[in-house]
Structures are given as structure tokens and as C-alpha cells.
Amino acid sequence: MNFSRIEAHPDLSEFIECYWTMQSEETQPSIEKIIPDGFTELIFNYGSVYKSKTKEDWCLQTPNLLAGQISSYFYLENTGPTASVAIKLKPAALSQLFSLNMHQYLDKIVDLDTFPNPELAHLKEIIFPFKDEAELKQILDNYFISRCHTASDNPIKNTLSLIFSSNGMASVAEMIAVSKLGERQLERLFKRYVGLSPKYYSRIIRFNYIFQLLKTKDCSWSEIVFRSGYYDQSHFIRNFKAFTGEDPSHYFFEEKNMANFFLNKAEK
Template sequence: MEFTKITPHPDLDEFIECYWMMYSDNTLPIVEKIIPDGFTEIIFNYRDIYESKINEEWNLQSPNLLAGQLRTFFYLQNTGTTGSIAIKLKPAALTQLFGLSMDQYVDKIVDLDSFPHVALKQLKEKILAICNNGENKKESIIKKVLDDYFTILIHTALVNPIKKPLELILNSNGMANVAEMAASAGIGERQLERLFKKYIGLSPKYYARIIRFNHIFQLIKSKKNSWANIVYLAGYYDQSHFIRNFKSFTGEDPSSYFFEEKNMANFFLKK
């Protein structure tokens, strides 16, 4: 599998985490585990579709998808060759750019074609034009098309009322508490909860928990930290608390997780 990550134009930093591509001619079914990383995605599969298992059953996906926030892991499996172009969005961007209420999309991967949304339809048409012209693997073309599209779209974007709490969560690697988040925005905790429900889909406490979990991968990447030091630096009370949290997001014990394996989860979690 070829994984490619593309950095968007700096003007889009508030809205877009990255663009990414995935490509493979291998038709052998391979199961991939997808792990929460705190971002949402719009995905276009221009070759064979995937199937996913979220609630114990495998279901075929549609070619064009919108993925909301995840609370735990799920599985993907290819049904043939792979060709994907996708946008990984910042936490509140789907609400800011498209007016979506994100509590409706938690733990869901939905058919993008089911949205009667002009801007999303235009995005799909631009991606399909790239694929139909055989330019689906040209990073510079994909970057330009997506940068141009989102540069225009951000002019009508909603202001993010939880920008400061989100920055606090990310800058503290998920170790900020709810009182600190509310204070950073100058609002009460109840109002913070309501805004997080709309713009993120998750409570501020749970979202911070995901970001703290993500930080584990950065600490392990340095290869300089012992497990005891990682537990401490990631802000866990003790090793058992650390293990329970890790297993809730991955389904695995950290000592048995393959951090160096080349797969979808590690591609995104290792920044």
C-alpha cells in the first residue's frame, strides 16, 4: 500500500489537517484497524470500494464518504484494488464549512452522495475530474485543486466559537480540564458542552482523552522513553489506567501493539 500525505496551503491551517492518498494494485483482502485521531474526513474511493465493520457486521461502503469523530476503533477491508483521495479536516471544520451538526455523525461513515449540499457536490465533481483525467496520483494537481476549492469556501465559513478550547486541548496534549477549557473561551461549562456537541460531536472531556491517547504515539516515536516515562508524560495516573485507556481505543494492550507496522492507523497517528 502506498500512503501519501500532502500539506495544504498555510491559509487553510484553521480548517484542514492534511490531504492524503492511498493506492494499491493488490486485490488480496487486507483488514486494517482504524483508530480515533480526533479529526474528521471526506474520502473519495475512485477504484474498488471498501467494506467496514463497526458494529460486529461487515458492510459495503459507498465510494464517496464522510467520516465523523470516532470513539473507538473499527475495521476496514478492501474488496479489490485501492485508490483513495481524502481530506482530513480540523475538528470543527465540517460545521464551519458545511454547517453540519457533528453529534449526528459520531462513530459513523456516511454516504457523501446522501447530502443535498451544493458545496459538497462541487467538491466531489472536482475530485472525479482529477480521477477521470488520470491525474489521481499527481500530488501537485491534487493539492492545487483542493487548495483552490477550500480557499474560496473558507470565505463563507462560520466562526469557530470553541477555537481557544481546542487549541488548549491540542497544545496541552489532551491534559487540559473542562474548567480550563471553558475559561479559555469565556463561557460556562454547560455552554462549552453544547458547543462541543454541535461542532465536534463529542464532549470536551472525551475529545481531550482522544488527543491525550494520540500523544502516546509521539512519545513512542522518539524511542527515548521507557513505558514508565511514557505513562507519566502522557498524564496517566498509573500504568493500569494507561493500559485501560489504550485498549479502549485500540482493542489491544500497548505491549502487543505493532507501532512500527506500515498501516492506516500508524500513518495518521505518527505525525
């Protein structure tokens, strides 16, 4: 499986985390675990489609998808050789750019081909065909730069900045203070623009920080627990298992898979 991360134009830093592509010639089904990273995605599959499994049975996906925030892990399985193009968006971007209420898409992967928003439903027609990554980047940059001129303001921008700068360790009181909003109003806006409460979203970003600490190679588990803001090792393990379904001692951090590609942020 070959992944490529493509940086978006600097003018899109408020809206786009990255673009990415993935190709695999593997014909045999293989199960991938997807774990929360705090970003939403628009995904366009031009190879075989995937099956997905959350808490229910396996379901065959459609080729073109909107993936909202996820609160826990789920599984994907290929049905043959695959190839994908995707846009990984900043947490409030889909609401700002397309006026979506993101709480409606929490833990959901929806079909873009039948999506009620015409801009998103026809985005695949703008992307395909493309000859190489340079052209793909130019197509996507041009499209989103034109969209961001009419984007709405982000009323939770300061709170999101605090969450990221503190690696998810800011207190609720600190988030309320920087937002200059009441607690209930902040929670309503987070659910509208992000899909999750500010406290739960912070948990995801703090969980992500574990992967960055592990990249230093010289952190012990006890130091990682301390630096990532957990009360003790049991608290750390409970949170890790909630997002991955696994004990951290059993998780394959170096394995080349979809989850680690994004959480490790190794390829740029």
C-alpha cells in the first residue's frame, strides 16, 4: 500500500490539513483499523470500493464519501485493488465552506453522489481525470481557494487553536476563557462546527500527541503518560483502548497502515 501526503497551498491553512493519495494492487481482502485523528475527510475512490464496519455489520461503501468526525475506531476492508484521492480538512472547515451541521455526520460516512449539497456532490467531476500529483494539487488548490473567499467565520477558532497548541491538555475553564463564550454556547458551537464537544475533541488531540512523543524514541512509557497529561498509567491505558480497542503495549506503532500514516505524520 503506497501513501502520499500532499501539502495544500499556504492560503488554505485555515481549512485544509493536507491532501492525500493511496494506491494498492493487493487483490486479497485486508482489514484496516481507522482511529480518530480529529479531522474530517472527503474521499474519492477510483479503484475498488471498501467495506466498513463500526458497531454493526459490514457495509459496502460507495466510491465518493464524506467522513465526519469519529469518536472511536472502526474497520475498513478492501474488495480488490484500491486507489483513492482525499482531502483531509481542518475540524471546522466543512461547516465554514459548505454550511454543514457537523453533528449530523458524527461517526458517519455518507455517499457524496447523493449528497444534498451540489458543490460536494459534483466535486469528483472537478478532480478527475488528473495526470499526476502536481496537477491534482493544482486542481484542489484552485477549487478550495475559490471556495474560501465566501467561507463563513469560525466562531471557535481561538478555542481550536488553544486545543492544538496545548496538545489537547487545556482545561474546560481555559477553553471558555479564550472563547469569550459561555460553556453551553461553546458546546453548541463545537457540535455545530466540529461535531463533538470541546472536551471530547480535546481528548482526541491529546491521544494524537502520544504518537508524536513516540517519534522521539527516547521517551519511556511513564514519561509519555506524564507528558501527554494523563493522571496515571491506568488512565492512559483506558483512553488509548477507547480510541484503538487495544492496549498500547500491543499496538503496532511502526506498522505501515492508514491510521499510522496520519497519526505519525511521517511523510510530507
